[in-house]
Amino acid sequence: MRMEEGTFKMFSSISKKMIFLFHMLFYLWEASKANKTVSKPNVVIFMADDLGIGDLGCFGNKTLRTPNIDKLASEGAMLTQHIAASPLCSPSRAAFLTGRYSIRSGIASIHRSGVFLFSGSSGGLPSEETTFAKLLQQKGYSTALIGKWHLGIYCNSSSDFCHHPLSHGFDYFYGIPVTNLRDCKPGHGSVFIEGCKMFIRPSLQFIGIALISLKAIHYLGLSKGLLRALGYLFLIISVLLGLLLLWWYSYRYLNCILMRNHTIIQQPWIYENLTQRFTEEAKRFIKRNSEAPFLLFLSYPQVHTALFASQTFKGKSKHGLYGDAVEEMDWSIGEVLHVLDQWHLSEKTLVYFTSDQGAHVEEISINGEVHGGYNGIYKGGKSTNWEGGIRVPGIIRWPGVVGPDARIDEPTSNMDIFPTVIKLAGESLPKDRIIDGHDLMPLLQGNAVRSKHEFLFHYCNAHLNAVRWHPRNSTSIWKVFFFTPNFSPEDSNGCYDYHVCFCQGDFVTYHNPPLLFDLSKDPEEKNPLTPETESQFYDIIQVIQQAVNNHTTSLPSVPNQLSLDNILWKPWLQPCCSSFLQLCYCDHDIDENKDVL
Ligand SMILES: *[C@@H]1O[C@H](CO)[C@@H](O)[C@H](O)[C@H]1NC(C)=O
Numbered sequence: 001m002r003m004e005e006g007t008f009k010m011f012s013s014i015s016k017k018m019i020f021l022f023h024m025l026f027y028l029w030e031a032s033k034a035n036k037t038v039s040k041p042n043v044v045i046f047m048a049d050d051l052g053i054g055d056l057g058c059f060g061n062k063t064l065r066t067p068n069i070d071k072l073a074s075e076g077a078m079l080t081q082h083i084a085a086s087p088l089c090s091p092s093r094a095a096f097l098t099g100r101y102s103i104r105s106g107i108a109s110i111h112r113s114g115v116f117l118f119s120g121s122s123g124g125l126p127s128e129e130t131t132f133a134k135l136l137q138q139k140g141y142s143t144a145l146i147g148k149w150h151l152g153i154y155c156n157s158s159s160d161f162c163h164h165p166l167s168h169g170f171d172y173f174y175g176i177p178v179t180n181l182r183d184c185k186p187g188h189g190s191v192f193i194e195g196c197k198m199f200i201r202p203s204l205q206f207i208g209i210a211l212i213s214l215k216a217i218h219y220l221g222l223s224k225g226l227l228r229a230l231g232y233l234f235l236i237i238s239v240l241l242g243l244l245l246l247w248w249y250s251y252r253y254l255n256c257i258l259m260r261n262h263t264i265i266q267q268p269w270i271y272e273n274l275t276q277r278f279t280e281e282a283k284r285f286i287k288r289n290s291e292a293p294f295l296l297f298l299s300y301p302q303v304h305t306a307l308f309a310s311q312t313f314k315g316k317s318k319h320g321l322y323g324d325a326v327e328e329m330d331w332s333i334g335e336v337l338h339v340l341d342q343w344h345l346s347e348k349t350l351v352y353f354t355s356d357q358g359a360h361v362e363e364i365s366i367n368g369e370v371h372g373g374y375n376g377i378y379k380g381g382k383s384t385n386w387e388g389g390i391r392v393p394g395i396i397r398w399p400g401v402v403g404p405d406a407r408i409d410e411p412t413s414n415m416d417i418f419p420t421v422i423k424l425a426g427e428s429l430p431k432d433r434i435i436d437g438h439d440l441m442p443l444l445q446g447n448a449v450r451s452k453h454e455f456l457f458h459y460c461n462a463h464l465n466a467v468r469w470h471p472r473n474s475t476s477i478w479k480v481f482f483f484t485p486n487f488s489p490e491d492s493n494g495c496y497d498y499h500v501c502f503c504q505g506d507f508v509t510y511h512n513p514p515l516l517f518d519l520s521k522d523p524e525e526k527n528p529l530t531p532e533t534e535s536q537f538y539d540i541i542q543v544i545q546q547a548v549n550n551h552t553t554s555l556p557s558v559p560n561q562l563s564l565d566n567i568l569w570k571p572w573l574q575p576c577c578s579s580f581l582q583l584c585y586c587d588h589d590i591d592e593n594k595d596v597l
Contacts (some may be wrong), residue, residue, distance in 0.1 A: 012413065019514050034108055034271040040139070040293040041398065042349040043421050044286075044340070047096075047297070049089065049148060049180070049304040052359025053393045054376030055326055061374070063318045065327055068334030072353060073395045077406035077444055081477075082394025083413050083456055083468070085097060085436075087383050088305075089179060090115040090562070091459070092356045092414065097131040097151075097168070099418025101457060103555060105129045109152075109562035111426070114383075116152060116567065118176050119255045120574035124152015124163025124564030126559070129431055132418045133295060134169030139425045142289040144172040146281045149301035150179045152561070154573045164168055174260050174271060176282045176301060183248075184256035185306035186467065189366040190498065192248065210234075247569075253584045254574060264577040265589045271308040274301070277589070279332040282464055283339045290343045298336065302329045305371050320369050346399055353395040354414055358388045361494045361538050379525045380493060383463045383500040384485050385458040386525055388493075399450035402444045410451035411470055411477065416440045434554055460485075460503035461562075464552075467544050468519070473541045477519040478540050483508040506535045513541055 053059050057066045058073035085095030091102035091114060105126055116123060125131075133143045145165045152163030165173040177330075182188040204302055247254075258269035266292055282298050302308075302325045309324035313331070317323025333353070340346045359373030361381035372381065380386030394412060396402055415437030423439050442448035451470065457491055458466040460483075469478040484500035485508050487494060495501040502508070516529045518535060531537040560566065576584035 027403035033325060033538070040141075040425055041294055042345060043136070043141075043424075044336065044349055045295075045296045045297045045299075045405060045417070046351070046353045047093075047147075047299045048329060048353075048355040049299075049301055050357065050360045050373060050382055051303055051326065051393065052373030052375040052381070052388070053355075053378065053391055054374035055303075055359065058395070059393055060376060064323050065317065067332040068330045068337065069223065069353060069395070070391075072333070072337065072351060072397050074396060074401060074405055075410055076351070076397025076403040077408055079394030079396065079408045079412050081409055081411045082354065082391045082392055083411060084355070084390045085115075085259075085413060085415050086459055087357045087381075087385055087389035088114045088461075089356055091461075093150055093505075094125055094129075095436075096356070096414045096417065097125070097133065097487075098129045099132065099415045099422075099435045100129075100433070101415070101436050102457065103462060104434065104436075104558070106558040106561040108459060108560070109567075110462045111562075111564065112562065113567060114461045114503070114562065115410070116150060116178060116562070118180075118567075118569045119153060119257055120158075120569050120571065121152070121361045121567050122155055122570060123561035123563070124155070125168055126251060126561065127162055128168065129168075130433075131169045132421050133297070134296045135422050135427050135430075136293075136425050137169045137171065139427050140293065141425065142172075142285075142292055142294040143296045143297075144285045144295070145170045145175060145283075145299060146173075146278050146285070147175040147297075148179060148301050149173070149175060149177045149299070153177050153575065157324075158573050158575060164262065166261060170297075172261065172285065172287070173579040175258070175278070175299065177259055178255050179308060180301035181251075182306045183251045185308065186252070187366075190248070190251075191305075198220060244448045250583065254576075257575060258326045258589065260589075264575060266587050267575075267577045267584050270587065270589075271306075271312055274308065275310060275328050279335050282332075282336050286336070286339050286345070287332050287343065290345060295421075296336075298332075300329050300332070302326070303373060304360070305365075307365075320371075321365075321375065322369075322371050323404045326373075337497075338591050349398070351395075351397040352403075352417060353393065353507075355392040356414075357382050358390060358392060360500075361388070362496050362499050364496075377524050380485070380487075380501075382474055383459055383460075383502075385481070386484075387519070387523060390458060396440070396444060398444075398511070406444065406446075408443050410443060410449075411453045411456060411468060412440060412443070412451060413437055413453060413456060455544070455551070456550075457551055462560075463503045464548065465503065467548060469540070469544050469547065471543075475520055478544070479525070480514040480516050480541065481511060481517075481546050483510045513537075514544075516540060 043382055055064055055397045056069055058070040084092045086092040086102055089091055091107045094102040094105050094107040097103060137143050149165050155162040161167055182192050217227060252268045256268040257264055260267035282296060286294055303322060307321045307325045308323060309328045313328040314326045317327050340349055358375050358381045361372045363372030365371045375381050375388035376452055378387035378391055380388040418437045419435055420431055420440045429435055438452040454470055456468040457464060466479055466481045485495060488497040517525050577586040578584055
């Protein structure tokens with residue numbers, strides 16, 4: 001009996017100690033977790049271009065192979081209602097980098113083209129804007145952009161580099177300052193011709209009619225003076241057209257540029273092994289900075305057309321060159337993640353994957369192959385604010401802090417990365433401006449169940465196109481449209497006749513009262529609600545209208561970076577690595593640091 005009691009006492013004191021120890025360990029573990037979230041993690045960002053949410057295995061695709069992205073998702077959190085701030089590259093990227101709607105930085109066009117098209121134009125991300133790269137840089141991070149920028153290069157002279165990545169918080173840049181376009185790759189057609197097809201035919205008809213009239217005037221023996229004047233006019237127009245054509249054909253040399261920091265290293269860039277070079281650059285950057293906190297923004301030109309894939313991937317997927325390009329990008333992501341593992345950095349690194357907007361469904365190659373991605377159940381695509389244009393794949397991985405297998409269905413935005421990483425770096429948000437994004441950590445760590453985005457504003461260039469409202473006390477996700485793009489052909493799922501959808505005039509239909517959907521019940525945006533089918537119809541519209549008024553009064557007036565003046569080609573701003581007579585051609589992509597590691 002005694003003996004047993006003694007043993008019992010001994011055991012109970014041991015077990016008390018054990019419990020105490022266990023508690024200590026638990027607190028330490030909790031503390032370390034809490035510490036981890038504030039201790040300057042590395043940040044690795046993968047951004048695809050024009051990738052559809054339906055292209056990835058983890059978002060339901062069964063035939064495209066994206067094992068590395070799928071693994072990333074299963075080890076972290078999937079954001080299923082992740083919304084790009086704009087359905088076009090330049091504005092979406094501006095919003096992403098600054099945490100603000102791009103209309104606040106003036107990257108919101110009032111005419112047709114909503115993006116930058118030329119290396120020699122003066123628009124871009126203004127110097128007054130602060131990117132998260134700049135704030136992390138100030139906090140001691142090493143920062144690099146590898147890949148696509150698309151937010152301008154120069155302002156007034158071809159040496160000011162005022163819009164260049166190195167002026168916006170990146171220590172290192174290896175990539176393409178403008179964008180990848182069909183016109184960059186011989187044999188892939190031209191976006192200019194694609195986009196202008198509908199306008200070229202009437203112009204040709206007009207020229208034809210003019211010629212016939214000229215002949216008629218000649219036969220009728222009308223005034224010789226008039227005839228001569230018309231002749232000269234015709235000559236001048238032909239010369240101008242000829243020059244335009246010449247300039248068109250030199251597009252590739254003038255705009256498809258690969259740079260290392262401020263230096264042009266390939267003009268035009270060579271597609272061969274471009275992905276391998278981006279991947280190598282990214283891996284080397286991580287190895288160089290394994291001791292210090294770093295920010296790596298790997299911004300793939302895939303899967304924007306012109307599509308490309310290296311020999312290893314070409315012809316391997318089930319979805320043509322498009323699928324090959326997606327699978328090669330997935331490979332590249334796997335390579336970079338592997339380096340994080342090798343260097344024991346995975347637990348210290350927040351990894352984010354996204355696409356700058358939805359798939360460009362109208363992309364059909366000149367051979368008739370589908371070169372645009374898949375937006376799953378969602379309507380429309382790039383250049384529209386239907387869900388297919390803005391609902392992008394979002395994945396965040398941070399082992400030990402986020403996930404695994406977490407899933408956030410609440411509305412989140414690509415503008416949220418700004419406040420999230422700024423906070424993690426221990427920096428405070430800028431106080432002199434509105435930041436539209438919200439810190440994602442409370443949602444990611446399960447400390448909040450509701451998104452802070454009660455309203456999200458969906459812009460089509462400078463025009464407020466739609467608004468999303470997630471009322472605080474309800475599961476509904478209302479979305480109203482003030483106008484919708486006119487699909488052409490009418491019964492299709494896009495603006496195939498124009499290659500992209502435009503935001504104004506005859507290209508859209510205005511709605512008054514606005515179109516209303518409840519995305520929580522109708523994510524496909526098939527059934528617009530009416531006052532008959534939704535008793536709260538007018539109340540909902542009214543709340544949203546009030547939110548629009550508040551939002552609109554918060555917009556400052558800033559110079560428009562996509563004005564005609566800022567978007568057109570200025571010959572004196574043209575970057576050129578050789579003389580103009582040598583057609584601005586060069587190829588010296590040699591890295592002096594290659595052997596350092
Ligand atoms: C997978 O992606 C391809 C390429 O975009 C698309 O054609 C296909 O329909 C998708 N499949 C599924 C099941 O989502």
